[in-house]
Each structure stands twice: as structure tokens, then as C-alpha cells.
Amino acid sequence: MKILLIGYGKMGKTIEELALAKGHEIVGKLTHENAGQLSGFNSTNTDVAIEFTHPEAAFDNISYCLKNGIPVVSGSTGWQNRFAEASESCKENNGSFFYASNFSIGVNLFFHFNEYIASRMQQYPDYAVQIKEIHHLQKVDKPSGTAITAAEGILKSYPELNGWALEENATDEKLPIISERLENVIGTHVVRYATAIDEIELSHVAHSRTGFASGALMAAEWLPGRKGVFGMKDLLNL
Numbered sequence: 001m002k003i004l005l006i007g008y009g010k011m012g013k014t015i016e017e018l019a020l021a022k023g024h025e026i027v028g029k030l031t032h033e034n035a036g037q038l039s040g041f042n043s044t045n046t047d048v049a050i051e052f053t054h055p056e057a058a059f060d061n062i063s064y065c066l067k068n069g070i071p072v073v074s075g076s077t078g079w080q081n082r083f084a085e086a087s088e089s090c091k092e093n094n095g096s097f098f099y100a101s102n103f104s105i106g107v108n109l110f111f112h113f114n115e116y117i118a119s120r121m122q123q124y125p126d127y128a129v130q131i132k133e134i135h136h137l138q139k140v141d142k143p144s145g146t147a148i149t150a151a152e153g154i155l156k157s158y159p160e161l162n163g164w165a166l167e168e169n170a171t172d173e174k175l176p177i178i179s180e181r182l183e184n185v186i187g188t189h190v191v192r193y194a195t196a197i198d199e200i201e202l203s204h205v206a207h208s209r210t211g212f213a214s215g216a217l218m219a220a221e222w223l224p225g226r227k228g229v230f231g232m233k234d235l236l237n238l
Contacts, residue, residue: 077145103215
């Protein structure tokens with residue numbers, strides 16, 4: 001399979017290593033320095049693109065792929081305010097678009113259990129719910145896309161909450177998310193339900209990027225030939 005890597009940071013390099021080990025071909029490795037070369041790729045020379053870039057670049061990269069017949073897998077976060085536009089572009093171009101805020105199989109099981117626990121805990125209003133996420137210092141967006149996805153899963157069962165907010169901006173009407181940036185932290189997410197008496201926590205702690213990269217590569221192998229917008233629930237049949 002001919003794979004185009006849009007974004008060649010730590011994640012892109014890990015994906016490349018796994019892809020080459022499985023016999024795939026990397027037809028391009030784009031960074032902000034050679035981003036203009038994207039115009040040289042299309043459905044005739046690329047089977048699938050894997051996109052991990054900054055929030056300000058993600059939408060344009062995804063749009064280019066969809067308009068040029070390249071199935072695209074994206075894990076960029078911080079651009080979700082334009083997700084509906086990307087989905088519409090996918091529909092208009094009969095494209096193939098796979099998006100996940102986190103490609104780790106473990107994290108997506110975490111999302112699945114998070115929704116279930118929220119549906120049960122909502123019956124016990126004495127327990128205040130919050131999310132905490134910790135990432136490395138280089139992570140640009142705050143909160144993480146994974147934390148936002150977890151929040152959305154909780155909010156399905158808490159209609160009395162009017163969305164989420166970073167802790168410093170939170171009110172009683174919003175789900176608080178605590179974001180911390182520390183050295184050498186791959187990614188930690190904790191959902192906590194607390195009273196003065198006790199606490200219940202659901203957590204996921206990543207020990208390496210391999211789980212994220214292998215999930216993204218799995219999605220890239222699965223996507224070609226399918227039309228529409230997909231996510232990890234489709235891939236994992238959750």
C-alpha cells in the first residue's frame with residue numbers, strides 16, 4: 001500500500017517504522033517545510049494519507065485529500081470546529097475520511113466504558129464528575145482531543161451540564177477539564193466521580209506512542225474502498 005505521511009513528527013516517524021515493517025511503501029513525508037509538495041499527490045500515486053499536523057493546517061490537508069480522491073486518516077486535534085465542513089466535503093467528493101482524536105485501542109475501550117459509566121453515575125448526583133488530562137510539554141492544544149471526546153461521552157448522560165470548560169473557566173453548569181503539561185508524559189486521562197465520602201476513577205495511561213501509531217496504521221489499511229466518514233467505533237465494531 002502506498003502511504004503518504006502528512007506530518008512527520010514523532011507520530012509520523014513511528015507510523016513509518018511500523019508501516020515499513022509490514023511491507024507498505026511511504027510515498028511522501030511532508031512537514032511544514034515542504035508542505036507545498038502536497039499538490040503532487042493524488043489518487044494515482046497514493047492509496048491513503050495519514051495526517052498528524054497542527055490545528056491550523058489539518059483542515060486544509062484533509063480537504064485537499066478529499067478533493068483529490070485520496071482516502072485520508074487524520075489524528076490531528078484542535079481543529080474540530082471545522083469537522084462538519086470536512087464531513088460535508090467528504091460527502092460532496094464521495095470521499096473516504098477516518099478521524100479519531102486518539103487511535104489507541106485501549107483509549108477507545110476507555111471511551112466505550114466511559115459512556116457506560118456516565119450513564120450509570122448520572123443517577124447519583126452527589127458524585128461530581130471531572131476530567132483530568134496530562135501530556136508532554138510539546139502538545140499545542142489544550143485540552144487534548146481525547147479529553148474532549150471523553151467529555152462528549154459524559155455529556156450524553158448529563159443534559160443538565162452545558163458543555164465542558166477548562167477548570168479555570170468552569171462553572172457549576174459545565175463539565176470541568178483539568179489540563180497539565182509535564183516533561184516526558186505520553187498521555188494520561190482520568191475521569192473522576194467524587195463525593196466527600198469517596199471517589200471512583202476510570203483512567204488510561206499510555207506508556208508509548210506505539211499504540212497510537214499502530215491504531216492509525218490499522219485504520220489506514222481498513223479505509224481504502226470504503227466511502228464516508230468513519231471512526232474507531234467503526235473499525236473496532238464498538
